[in-house]
Amino acid sequence: MSYNVNEKGYYGEFGGAFIPEMLYPNVEELRQNYLKITAEPEFQAEFDALLKEYVGRPTPLYFAKRLSEQYNTKIYLKREDLCHTGAHKVNNTIGQILLAKRLGKKRIIAETGAGQHGVATATVCALMGLECIVYMGEVDIKRQAPNVARMKMLGAEVRPAMSGSKTLKDATNEAIRDWINNPVDTYYIIGSVVGPHPYPDMVARFQSVISKEIKEQLLEKEGRENPDYVIACVGGGSNAAGTYYHFLDNEDVNIIAVEAAGLGVDSGESAATSALGKVGVIHGSKTLLMQTTDGQITEPYSISAGLDYPGVGPMHANLFTTGRAQFISITDEQAMQWGIKLSQMEGLIPAIESAHAFAVLDEMKFKPEDVVVINLSGRGDKDLNTYIDYFKL
Amino acid sequence: MNRINQKLQETKKILSIYFSAGYPNLNDTVQIIQDLEKNGVDMIEIGLPFSDPLADGPTIQASSTQALHNGMTTQVLFDQLKDIRKTVAIPLVIMGYFNPMLQYGIENFCQKCAEIGIDGLIIPDLPVDVYADEYKATFEKYGLKNIFLITPQTSVERIHFIDSVSDGFIYMVSSASVTGSQTGFGSAQEEYFKRIADMNLKNPQVIGFGINNKETFNQATQFAKGAIIGSAFIQHLTENSTGKIEEFVKAIR
Numbered sequence: 001m002s003y004n005v006n007e008k009g010y011y012g013e014f015g016g017a018f019i020p021e022m023l024y025p026n027v028e029e030l031r032q033n034y035l036k037i038t039a040e041p042e043f044q045a046e047f048d049a050l051l052k053e054y055v056g057r058p059t060p061l062y063f064a065k066r067l068s069e070q071y072n073t074k075i076y077l078k079r080e081d082l083c084h085t086g087a088h089k090v091n092n093t094i095g096q097i098l099l100a101k102r103l104g105k106k107r108i109i110a111e112t113g114a115g116q117h118g119v120a121t122a123t124v125c126a127l128m129g130l131e132c133i134v135y136m137g138e139v140d141i142k143r144q145a146p147n148v149a150r151m152k153m154l155g156a157e158v159r160p161a162m163s164g165s166k167t168l169k170d171a172t173n174e175a176i177r178d179w180i181n182n183p184v185d186t187y188y189i190i191g192s193v194v195g196p197h198p199y200p201d202m203v204a205r206f207q208s209v210i211s212k213e214i215k216e217q218l219l220e221k222e223g224r225e226n227p228d229y230v231i232a233c234v235g236g237g238s239n240a241a242g243t244y245y246h247f248l249d250n251e252d253v254n255i256i257a258v259e260a261a262g263l264g265v266d267s268g269e270s271a272a273t274s275a276l277g278k279v280g281v282i283h284g285s286k287t288l289l290m291q292t293t294d295g296q297i298t299e300p301y302s303i304s305a306g307l308d309y310p311g312v313g314p315m316h317a318n319l320f321t322t323g324r325a326q327f328i329s330i331t332d333e334q335a336m337q338w339g340i341k342l343s344q345m346e347g348l349i350p351a352i353e354s355a356h357a358f359a360v361l362d363e364m365k366f367k368p369e370d371v372v373v374i375n376l377s378g379r380g381d382k383d384l385n386t387y388i389d390y391f392k393l
Numbered sequence: 394m395n396r397i398n399q400k401l402q403e404t405k406k407i408l409s410i411y412f413s414a415g416y417p418n419l420n421d422t423v424q425i426i427q428d429l430e431k432n433g434v435d436m437i438e439i440g441l442p443f444s445d446p447l448a449d450g451p452t453i454q455a456s457s458t459q460a461l462h463n464g465m466t467t468q469v470l471f472d473q474l475k476d477i478r479k480t481v482a483i484p485l486v487i488m489g490y491f492n493p494m495l496q497y498g499i500e501n502f503c504q505k506c507a508e509i510g511i512d513g514l515i516i517p518d519l520p521v522d523v524y525a526d527e528y529k530a531t532f533e534k535y536g537l538k539n540i541f542l543i544t545p546q547t548s549v550e551r552i553h554f555i556d557s558v559s560d561g562f563i564y565m566v567s568s569a570s571v572t573g574s575q576t577g578f579g580s581a582q583e584e585y586f587k588r589i590a591d592m593n594l595k596n597p598q599v600i601g602f603g604i605n606n607k608e609t610f611n612q613a614t615q616f617a618k619g620a621i622i623g624s625a626f627i628q629h630l631t632e633n634s635t636g637k638i639e640e641f642v643k644a645i646r
Contacts, residue, residue, distance in 0.1 A: 018491060020448040020517040021542040022566060024551070163454055169445065176447050183546055183569045281492045281518065282445070294466040295496030296444040 003248040003315070003324055005204075009197025012322060014314035017196035019284045022180045026188075027284075029103065031198045037102050038095070038205065050094050051209060054127070055084045057091075059210075061217035061373070066345045073366035076227070077348070077376045078214055080239060087351060087378030088207060088239045089120035093189055095206030097124040100187035107131045107186045111175040113140055113168030114305030115147025116378065117191030122156035132156040135174040137167035140305065147382060165299045168309055172283050192236025193313035196284030200241075200313050207242025214373055215246055222371055229366070231256040232375040233356040234327075235271070235307035237316045239377035244325070254326070256364070257316060258357045260302035261329035271300035272329035273312040274320045282310065288317040303332040303386065304352035306378075330359040336390050339380060351378030352386060396484040396512045397538050397561045400435055401597050407619025408610065408645060409599060410626050411438040411488060413456040414473070415465030421635050422473045423480075428635065430483050432642040438515060438621065441470060441489030448517045450573035452624040456631070467497045471505050478510035486540065488515040499528055503535040513538035513561050525558050540564050545585045549592075556594040563596045565589060565617060567603040573624030578603065578612050586616035610645050 009015050009031075017027055037043055051057040059079040068075045080088040093110075100108060108130050112118030118134040125132035134151055138160040141148055151158050164170040172195075179188045193200040193207075215225040230247055232240035234257045247253035262270035270276060273288050280289035282297060290298045290310040302308045312320075319325035338355040342348050350358070354377045366372055380387065387393060400407065410429050414422045426437055442457035442465050449457070470487075477485065487506065494502045494516065506514070514537055519528070521541050532539050538561035543552050545568060555563060567582055578586075582603075589598055600613040601621035613620040622645065629641045 016523065017520060018518045018523070019520065021520075021547065022448060022544050022569060022571075024520070025544075025546040025548070163451070164444065164458065173445055173447055177450070177571045180448065181570050181574065278496070280495060281490075283447075284518070289492075291492065291496065293496065294468075295493030296461060297492070 003319060003322070005197070005201040005315070009201070011314045011318035013279070014285070014287050014317040015197055015200060016286050017284055018281045018286060019196045020180065022183070023176070026179060026183050027196050033103065034099060034198050034202050037099055043098060043102065047095055047098055051091065055090055055094065056082060057209065058213045058217070059083060061214060061221065063221065064346050067361070070345070071361050071366065072368050073370045073372055076218070076371065076373045078210060078243065078373060080210065080375060080377045081348065081350065081354070081379035085116070085120050085123055086381060087116050088210065088242060089117045089191060090123065091209055091242065092191065092203050092206040092238060093117070093120040093124045096187070096189045097128050097130070100130070100189070101128060103187065105185060105187035107133070107182065108189055109133045109135065109175050109178050109186055110189045110191060111135050111168065111171040112191065113137070113171065113308060114382065115140070115144040115151065116306060116382065118156070118158070119147050119150045119154070121189050121191070122151040122154035125156060126154045133178070134158050135161050135171040135178070137161045137165070137171045139166040140168065140171070144305065167299065169297065176283065192238040193241045193315055194236045194283055194285055194311060200285065200315055203238055204241040204245055204315060207238050208245035210239070210242035210375065211244065211246040214243070218371065226250060226253050227371040227373045229254045229256055229370065229372045231258065231357050231360050231372065233258045233307060233353050233377065234312060234316055235260070235309045235353065236311070237313040239375055241313060241315055243375040255319060255324060256360055257319065257325045257327045258360055259327060259329045260304060260307035260335070260356055261331045262301040262303070264331055265329050269301040270329070271302040271307050271309065273310065274327040275329055277312070285311070285314050287311050287314045288320065304335065304356065306351070306353040307356065328360055328363055330356045334359040334362070339387055340391065348376065349380035350376055351380050352383045354378055395536060395538060395561070397436070397486070400484050401562060401618060406614040407435040407599060408433070408642070409436040409438060409619055409621040410434050411440055411621055411623035412626055412630060413440040413442050413453065413460045414470050415442060415460035415463045416456040416627070417459065417630050417634050419463040419465060419469070420473070422470065423477060424635055425638070426477065426481055426485070428638040429642065430481050432639045434483065434642055435619065436484045436486065438486045438488040438623070439470070441467060441487055441493060443490040443493055446490060448571055450571040450624065452573040452627050456627045467493050467502070471509065474509045484512045485510070486513040486515055487511055491516050491519045500531055503531050503537055506537055507535035511537065513540055515540045515564060517542060521555050521558055529558070542566050543589070544569060552589070552592065552594070556596055559596045561596065562618065563594065563598045564621070565598045565600045567600055567613070570602060572602055578609060583612070583616070586613065590616045607645055
């Protein structure tokens with residue numbers, strides 16, 4: 001059994017392309033070309049060179065000595081926080097912009113929640129000299145002013161999504177509407193392993209550089225390629241998909257997915273999709289989805305804007321349903337405390353999203369000889385205001 | 394014979410109207426349907442509101458959101474429509490997104506539609522291939538016609554495939570756009586209308602998106618069997634509530 005996508009775009013029962021006919025030509029063009037183009041040696045060479053010279057890859061696999069001592073196990077951190085723009089998001093935008101150029105597209109659109117994907121998209125558009133329009137919920141624009149300013153400095157136009165709850169899911173709806181209205185010259189860079197096939201697979205492939213490097217680096221440091229555990233936070237799930245990718249079909253590697261419980265899974269203010277979601281269709285993909293009994297999509301909550309999505313990528317829905325991955329949900333309070341703890345024990349200020357992943361150390365028991373890899377998917381600079389408000393710093 | 398097939402055999406051009414069920418007020422649904430029929434509308438698309446209507450522009454989206462606020466749900470709509478066939482004879486189609494139907498249960502949903510006397514469904518985000526593989530048998534068991542969309546970008550090969558899977562009509566989206574974003578048709582659209590008309594498909598075509606007055610209705614029906622008005626009628630409901638429906642319809646033809 002494989003946990004990767006099948007030729008029809010499904011992970012088990014999840015995935016597919018539930019799109020209006022108006023989007024079919026765009027998505028079909030991508031489906032027919034993405035594997036072919038990304039397999040071309042010239043594409044690979046350009047992608048690899050940009051990851052190395054521009055993003056700063058490979059990112060280190062850092063042995064967290066003090067954490068390891070405290071938890072009496074071997075803890076390695078994959079340092080995606082060191083990527084240019086501050087998180088793993090740019091691995092994907094580099095890949096997609098190269099694809100967009102080869103497809104002859106002139107205009108780039110994207111959605112963003114906290115603004116990290118928007119910044120990563122605006123960055124690669126500046127790099128390639130392409131027009132960039134980022135849709136962002138009106139509420140998020142107010143909450144994430146520094147990232148809005150970054151996108152503007154980078155030359156992107158930030159368009160407010162005024163519909164629905166005015167957050168990430170609505171920004172995604174607006175981006176999809178833009179694509180319907182501009183089917184020929186526009187390319188839509190989706191920021192996570194969500195959306196219609198081939199996006200979940202394509203984004204996972206671009207992010208898979210994370211687990212590819214983990215294997216190489218572990219071989220060097222531990223004399224083996226496979227850790228006992230890989231741990232990552234999951235909102236839509238792109239950093240997690242990249243962290244798990246090369247371990248999916250090796251069941252000796254335990255996969256831990258960490259979702260945002262918000263104020264508590266049963267509080268009504270949560271983003272723990274695996275616990276609260278049911279099978280449904282959102283943004284073109286059949287997956288687990290937080291919704292009313294009537295099938296209306298509900299608004300999730302997490303203190304971390306990057307985990308604040310009512311669905312989860314179809315790969316993750318399948319990992320959950322099959323039991324291949326263990327899903328754990330972590331509250332705002334636990335994650336925020338880990339923001340401080342990681343800062344003071346290792347000198348690393350994590351993004352609040354990434355801080356959720358570390359809280360697993362308090363929830364699970366690891367053996368002294370276990371090799372545990374946690375993806376530190378982003379740095380905390382963008383969250384400074386949230387940390388300041390929360391801890392009255 | 395299904396009411397849709399029957400209606401489309403008439404020689405006249407078809408005027409079809411879309412509105413969001415539960416808008417402007419929760420219990421306006423039946424009244425609006427009756428008034429539309431009384432004033433000569435040939436077919437009605439009853440919109441089942443959804444929180445995230447990807448293919449719709451601001452007008453229909455806002456009416457959906459309002460309908461949900463008003464308390465519209467799938468079950469409420471079915472309850473409102475339970476006696477509709479005692480007073481209304483024209484074809485009725487439910488248009489909605491896939492997720493609420495999936496949660497109701499596709500079989501349950503189809504069964505309920507059949508009980509009420511719904512003739513067909515339009516589900517913009519249920520792709521034709523998934524329908525053909527997984528749901529066609531269920532729809533047919535309950536005598537429901539599933540209506541598919543084509544756009545100016547749809548390939549000839551795919552149009553033929555959609556025509557082969559369809560039995561009712563083909564919903565021709567007038568241009569690459571979400572609903573409610575067009576003003577008038579240009580030569581590119583007329584060429585597209587003519588190109589499709591010349592394909593001699595087995596299903597008649599009904600044009601939607603961008604029909605908002607007599608002129609655009611006449612332009613569209615010069616090439617197609619009928620035309621669908623959505624956003625413009627929602628706009629009318631916003632301004633007049635359920636009043637003046639006669640004036641709205643008479644202004645079209």
